[in-house]
Amino acid sequence: MIHGKKQAHDSHDTIYLKITSVLLMKKLLIFGVGLIGGSVALKAREQKLFSEIVGVSRAGGTDLNYFVANNMLDYISSNIPEDVSSADMILIATPVAQTQSILKKIYPNLLKNTIITDVGSTKLNVLNEAKLNLKDKYNQFIGSHPIAGSEKNGAGAAQLDLFKNKNIIITEEDLSSTVAQKKLTLFWSSLGGIVSKMTAKEHDQIFSTVSHLPHLLAFNLVNLINKKKNKEVLLNFAASGFRDFSRIAASSPEMWRDICLANKDSILQDLILFEKEICELKSFLELNELANLEKYLKNASTTRKKWSE
């Protein structure tokens, strides 16, 4: 089942608990202490959810010593097998392309009650990777997607309340462990999120349309301008409409390359649907169908106004 914000508090599939201080588990191991991983660490620390929060640094990633010095992390892992074997929860918050090698790396040392989750913007690919690499322990993996992005990235952008009242989707598949699902729901709720469950397939189709597509269109628009001879003049006169529309085009190219790859089919379908919208609009213009044009614009305007209320 799928739940939106409005139904979140009424549904039995959606659990939202106000918890001020719960020691949930002993050790949280975070691969990828960036915007999301760092914000998890900050809030989990404040909420005292774990007795230890441990970060794994990656080549080219942020230097994590600062975060240890500031007590956001207890230490930086120097022995990953050991930390994996003593972790109650493992959070993979690296760029999506690295998930597979991390799953491979953690598999041998995983205890049977350890919960593994990720925070990727796509879920089908991650579940497939988990199935392949975690084998008999696949049921311990539940995918997460906190809808709390930002065009900023890196641990320096981490915020204590990044997840407050934000939708967090966790995956619900036939093999998912019910206990792991419940614990993960409690975890995200404790960080302030509103948790909904759905299948990975449903998830990926939804986010192709409401997130991946607008991101790619914003990249498209900026590149259209990039290719014009009077690019500098255009950018000088670009105002608030352009600013808001294209804000998401400042997002990480690496992350969006990975998202495109991971959700390729849904994204290609949505790009084709978008081309149809352009064609419809072009034909109203070319044929001077003013009434149809106004109706088209009004349909969008009404929906958008209603959405923001």
Add this chain to the structure above:
Amino acid sequence: MIHGKKQAHDSHDTIYLKITSVLLMKKLLIFGVGLIGGSVALKAREQKLFSEIVGVSRAGGTDLNYFVANNMLDYISSNIPEDVSSADMILIATPVAQTQSILKKIYPNLLKNTIITDVGSTKLNVLNEAKLNLKDKYNQFIGSHPIAGSEKNGAGAAQLDLFKNKNIIITEEDLSSTVAQKKLTLFWSSLGGIVSKMTAKEHDQIFSTVSHLPHLLAFNLVNLINKKKNKEVLLNFAASGFRDFSRIAASSPEMWRDICLANKDSILQDLILFEKEICELKSFLELNELANLEKYLKNASTTRKKWSE
């Protein structure tokens, strides 16, 4: 010549004066006291630019009595020919489609020193209409485009500082009166704007790309969602990326129908260029050209980041 914000203070074509109180002229007559017309009235009154500010109401427009009661307007015109013949400046700030009939209406009573301007988002069509309808008085018409829009409209949305540090473009054509251009520059500068001059053709091409195109793409995205069966679920999970991207899709359908019509050729060209961008992106995806895909995304990301600095 075209000038952007950054060059604004250095260029001899761009005049930006800090004027705290100048009585520029006697009477300002405003057709269309909406967001723009209302904001002009508010600031012109504060700056004491005119001894009288008079509004013309339109059928279906905002009731202007409130604005008279609050001293934003001196009165609502009950005798348009008389007010036209005593106006030093006439501002046409109605939806673009009404400009032509207003030009026809004012022509017989226009004095030879009266400046006529508009605030439309397109300029070629307005100048053509002015040429046809103002005939021998065409040189008194200078087009204006204050880059200070909002998805809100109506006089109730008027703001005292709507034009502060905003680009205002005025048209520069062979027949334009130099005196009228200078006075109009002083007028907009006094309202806080940064004035640039360019031809109507240059203007329309620039704003097709940086404003009209993103608006239409935002309408397109919302309508794509409108047509999906799971529309409500999609809107429930739409987050900040969608919010900012589609903000401009809440804009007035009537206004955007008129803009589409007025700048049809440039807009159609830009929609075709945009389709090419989508095709390029689709082909990277279909052919798994990851390096090209990342390069494409990075080009946009770099430009967008630089723009906002």
